[in-house]
Amino acid sequence: MVSPISSLANMEYMLYGGASGLSADTPSYLNGYMANSGWNNNTYYNPWMYNNYYNNPQNQSVFTPQSNTVTSSQRTTDQADKDLYTLGKYYVEGLNPSESLTSAVVVGGVMGSAMMHPRLIAHPWNSIATLKEVNSMFKGVRVDGSDMNKLWKENNAVMRDAYFRMHKAAARSKSKLGLFRKRYTKEEYAQLKKIMQDALDSKDINKIAEASAKLEQAYVSNGHISGWWKKIRGKEVPTVASGLANKEAIKKGAERLLSDGKMTFSKALKKGGGVKGGILFAALEVLMGLGKIQTAFAKDDETGWKQVGQTTLKAAGNAVGWAVGEAAGVWAATAMGAKIGTLFGPGVGTVVGGVLGFVGGSLGMWLAGKATKKLVGQDVADTITVQDMKKTPEGQAQLLALTVQQAQNDKNLSPEVYQALQNVALRMGA
Numbered sequence: 312m313v314s315p316i317s318s319l320a321n322m323e324y325m326l327y328g329g330a331s332g333l334s335a336d337t338p339s340y341l342n343g344y345m346a347n348s349g350w351n352n353n354t355y356y357n358p359w360m361y362n363n364y365y366n367n368p369q370n371q372s373v374f375t376p377q378s379n380t381v382t383s384s385q386r387t388t389d390q391a392d393k394d395l396y397t398l399g400k401y402y403v404e405g406l407n408p409s410e411s412l413t414s415a416v417v418v419g420g421v422m423g424s425a426m427m428h429p430r431l432i433a434h435p436w437n438s439i440a441t442l443k444e445v446n447s448m449f450k451g452v453r454v455d456g457s458d459m460n461k462l463w464k465e466n467n468a469v470m471r472d473a474y475f476r477m478h479k480a481a482a483r484s485k486s487k488l489g490l491f492r493k494r495y496t497k498e499e500y501a502q503l504k505k506i507m508q509d510a511l512d513s514k515d516i517n518k519i520a521e522a523s524a525k526l527e528q529a530y531v532s533n534g535h536i537s538g539w540w541k542k543i544r545g546k547e548v549p550t551v552a553s554g555l556a557n558k559e560a561i562k563k564g565a566e567r568l569l570s571d572g573k574m575t576f577s578k579a580l581k582k583g584g585g586v587k588g589g590i591l592f593a594a595l596e597v598l599m600g601l602g603k604i605q606t607a608f609a610k611d612d613e614t615g616w617k618q619v620g621q622t623t624l625k626a627a628g629n630a631v632g633w634a635v636g637e638a639a640g641v642w643a644a645t646a647m648g649a650k651i652g653t654l655f656g657p658g659v660g661t662v663v664g665g666v667l668g669f670v671g672g673s674l675g676m677w678l679a680g681k682a683t684k685k686l687v688g689q690d691v692a693d694t695i696t697v698q699d700m701k702k703t704p705e706g707q708a709q710l711l712a713l714t715v716q717q718a719q720n721d722k723n724l725s726p727e728v729y730q731a732l733q734n735v736a737l738r739m740g741a
Contacts, residue, residue, distance in 0.1 A: 391738060395707065397731040398714045399697040405717045406693055434487055441481035442658055448508060449474055449657040458514050463652050466516045468571035471644075471652070473519050474661045476526035477507050483530070491534040499551045503529055517569065524564030528554040589630035592676060596626035603692035614691055621687040628683035629676050636675015640667040704739075711735050 449470075451459030463470045483492065484500035495503070503526055510522035531549035532538075538548040547553075555561075600622035608615030644667040652661070700706035711732070718724050718732060 394731040394734045395701050397728060398710055398735060399701060401728045402710060402714050402717065403689055403693045403697055434482060437482040437485040437487065440485060441478060445474065445478045445481050446658055448477060448511060452652055452657045462514065462516060463657065469516055469520045469568045471661045472568055473507065473523040474657045476523045479530060480526055489534045491532055491537045493533050520565040520568040521561065523568060524561045525555055527564055528557050528560050589634035592633050593626040593630035596629050597622060603690055606692040606695055610695055618690060618692050621690055624687050625683045628679035632676035632679025633672040637668045637672030640671020643667055708739060711739065
């Protein structure tokens with residue numbers, strides 16, 4: 312409830328001892344400070360009702376002795392139906408709340424990136440403590456005209472990946488439980504650091520790409536849980552040495568990084584995993600819509616297939632929106648990562664470049680969701696659910712409880728919905 316309404320409600324509470332909150336017979340903000348049209352079950356006792364209804368020539372016949380009782384009952388029934396319709400509409404609209412642009416960026420983008428890199432959540436201190444050491448290896452990125460600055464600008468995709476791989480290696484050299492990946496020994500970390508440092512000192516982008524690919528292969532899953540699971544399945548537990556010995560994978564990794572330097576939209580679509588991510592979000596939409604499909608088919612086949620079409624279209628929208636949005640984000644990351652890195656440092660440039668894909672995917676899916684919602688409208692299953700609840704007293708009580716729960720968290724609750732909640736609660740004796 313908005314602030315002015317809240318203030319009026321407090322005043323009414325002081326005047327009537329709390330009666331105004333539940334009694335429709337008490338003058339209040341919601342009825343214009345006039346008694347309810349059914350006050351004392353006699354319309355004549357209500358001056359407002361008399362002036363605005365009885366004096367209307369179209370309604371003169373209503374107030375004959377023969378029709379007064381019937382008409383009053385009809386008005387009560389009509390009002391009850393209107394109140395239930397208002398609550399049903401409010402409940403259905405609340406089932407699919409509109410996501411804000413900020414929420415799409417923060418929750419979908421930033422949180423999505425964090426979930427894709429669980430080490431940042433599991434070992435935040437390791438990630439922070441290693442920044443100084445890794446930044447020193449990429450010193451010069453912000454110095455305009457330096458060799459490192461030129462490398463960062465001209466080969467940003469490779470350089471960002473090199474920073475990212477080095478940061479992961481440095482963080483893994485710190486203390487950790489090692490459930491999925493064991494901590495690097497001093498010897499292993501020194502070896503990996505030397506590989507990257509030698510490549511950076513050479514100022515050869517081909518060697519830097521190779522070093523980055525080596526660190527990627529060395530980042531093996533050899534922790535207590537993952538290692539135990541591999542042993543059960545009869546597989547060999549990988550080591551840093553075995554990862555560095557995988558020449559073929561290192562070669563392909565370096566070639567892929569070098570090709571990313573000339574980023575195109577089609578490459579971004581493949582690199583970002585947008586297609587796979589889109590399929591995942593489409594599958595989630597279908598999975599969450601199975602209950603609605605079942606509800607729709609319970610009514611009849613025509614309604615069921617309509618719900619199938621609505622769910623399928625929304626799933627397709629999620630898939631296309633995420634794939635295209637993430638690709639656009641990855642595509643933009645090459646240029647933006649270079650500019651931001653030279654302004655604020657390689658760490659910031661790498662983070663921003665990595666997050667952009669997820670932000671783009673979230674925005675793409677957000678926009679697609681807006682479009683598909685307008686196209687398909689409200690799910691037919693939602694309408695069926697509300698209609699079923701309105702048929703019985705038990706269902707009406709359930710609808711009231713659900714809408715009350717929604718209203719408690721609604722800062723923009725309309726007076727119409729608030730009045731309907733009061734009316735239904737009064738009729739039920741709540």
